[in-house]
Amino acid sequence: xxxxxxxxxxxxxxxxxxxxxxxxxxxxxxxxxxxxxxxxxxxxxxxxxxxxxxxxxxxxxxxxxxxxxxxxxxxxxxxxxxxxxxxxxxxxxxxxxxxxxx
Numbered sequence: 495x496x497x498x499x500x501x502x503x504x505x506x507x508x509x510x511x512x513x514x515x516x517x518x519x520x521x522x523x524x525x526x527x528x529x530x531x532x533x534x535x536x537x538x539x540x541x542x543x544x545x546x547x548x549x550x551x552x553x554x555x556x557x558x559x560x561x562x563x564x565x566x567x568x569x570x571x572x573x574x575x576x577x578x579x580x581x582x583x584x585x586x587x588x589x590x591x592x593x594x595x596x
Contacts, residue, residue: 503527507539520569520579523549528582536576543570543581 504524511517511530517539519527526545530537546569550561570581 511537518574518577518579520546520572522553523569525549531580538577538580540580540582543583546581 507530523546526541528540531540547561550556
């Protein structure tokens with residue numbers, strides 16, 4: 495099942511960009527785009543990390559563990575330059591983040 499429904503998300507990011515610099519996108523994950531962010535004059539596309547993992551699981555048939563590992567090393571870990579995409583991990587109020595409860 496193709497995941498090309500996020501094209502409006504990409505177009506919306508491009509419409510928000512006011513200067514001539516190009517935005518760097520993580521190809522194949524447009525459905526996970528949240529918007530753009532600026533830090534010290536550098537603008538980057540922001541993605542929802544959990545949605546990227548969901549795309550990997552549904553599109554590529556990966557297990558959760560395989561998708562999370564692939565995401566960490568091949569998507570989030572693919573540094574291009576200062577304007578590389580940003581991958582947001584949402585917090586869940588009332589739950590400890592990144593810690594085992596066992």
